[in-house]
Amino acid sequence: MHVHTTTSLRIHAFAINKLHDPNWTGMELYDELKQWWRGRREPKELFHKILKNGVLFHLGKIVFDEYHDYDSHLEKLEGEYKMWFLEEHIEFIKFHYPRRKKQQITAISEELTRIDKLYESDEHAYWTILESDKFYNWFLTQYFDLNSSRSSITSDVREAYAYDFSNRTFNDLPLCTHINKRIRDIGISSQIDDEPFEAWVKRTKIPKWAERAVVTRDNGLCVSCKRDLLREFTAPRHIDHIIPLKESGINDLVNLQLMCDKCNLKKKANELDPFTSIPDYLQVGLTRR
Ligand SMILES: [Zn+2]
Structure with a gap:
């Protein structure tokens, strides 16, 4: 099973950003890792199936949960990036859950296409819409509604992401x-x-x-x-x-x-x-x- 690549990269960026944040790592990461680590019977188990059960895999799971639970990263997206984020998120849902929220997804796609076309016909209107509070509120409503059943993000996707995170991070020495x-x-x-x-x-x-x-x-x-x-x-x-x-x-x-x-x-x-x-x-x- 593969994770939708763009979303995976985005969560990865989120992870790196979070790892720079001492307030976050200071509590949650510490606590999570500590609990997980102490649960092992023998220290040497740390070397068993590391890509599956090592620090990076575990960290991948924590980050995945954070990303889908913690939404203030959305506030940092400006103008067009909100639109692109929503497009990517729709692709993520279509990729992993092809039968879910079809009507809503079609409606969002149509609205995004309509706005996107304005760029050619009326660029001023295009920017006005993207910068407006109305668009921002619509964007948030759609995003939260798409994720209203968060348990929907199944453990399979989470697990696949944790593998993806392990491999990507292991190959990045810095x-x-x-x-x-x-x-x-x-x-x-x-x-x-x-x-x-x-x-x-x-x-x-x-x-x-x-x-x-x-x-x-x-x-x-x-x-x-x-x-x-x-x-x-x-x-x-x-x-x-x-x-x-x-x-x-x-x-x-x-x-x-x-x-x-x-x-x-x-x-x-x-x-x-x-x-x-x-x-x-x-x-x-x-x-x-
Ligand atoms: Zn040397």
């Missing part, structure tokens, strides 16, 4: 680094209910499949000096914890990267801005922090 720092910052690392961190996250041998995933993601190159570690058999390959375990890094696929032995010894943090992970056209209305 974003992985940011998430690791964020998780450390929110305190999951230090102490949980007076129980020392080391008591429930231990250094374990990195399984072969996780190593393969990291080597593939990093194209067999040291992430720092770009030395080809597949070709140069003499250079030892290190699977490095981006944030070291002793500095409260987490034992999860999101925190792993490929390095040569030399760079691993004199490691520098990867400080690329994860905000660049959002495509330009989706950055509209997002506040850069």
Whole structure:
């Protein structure tokens, strides 16, 4: 099962924006991850089926729920972006639920087509409508009504999105680094209910499949000096914890990267801005922090 791509990208942009917001991560993300993490029987389970059950997958689920529950991101959409957002949302519903709200969807499409045509015939009217309160209220009403049965967003779509989020994020090293720092910052690392961190996250041998995933993601190159570690058999390959375990890094696929032995010894943090992970056209209305 696949998630409607444009919506998926939009939720992804929403996630990155949210990950920059300390007020959000400070409470909900921390609490959610903590509860989820403590539910595991053994720390080594963190390495089992990571794309399915690891931090990124879980984070994907949290973000998906947030996106469909939390609507203030709609207020940030200006003019035409409201119209395009609604168009995309209709496509999302048609893609996942072809039989749902057909009449309403047809009516919305007709209205959007009517407004869109004005751009050619009467551009002034086009902009006046899009900037008006009337259009904004109509837009909100339609959006909420389309989502009136939120339980309608089935667990299948949610699960598919969480996979999508895992894969997309895992392939984005600056974003992985940011998430690791964020998780450390929110305190999951230090102490949980007076129980020392080391008591429930231990250094374990990195399984072969996780190593393969990291080597593939990093194209067999040291992430720092770009030395080809597949070709140069003499250079030892290190699977490095981006944030070291002793500095409260987490034992999860999101925190792993490929390095040569030399760079691993004199490691520098990867400080690329994860905000660049959002495509330009989706950055509209997002506040850069
Ligand atoms: Zn290197």
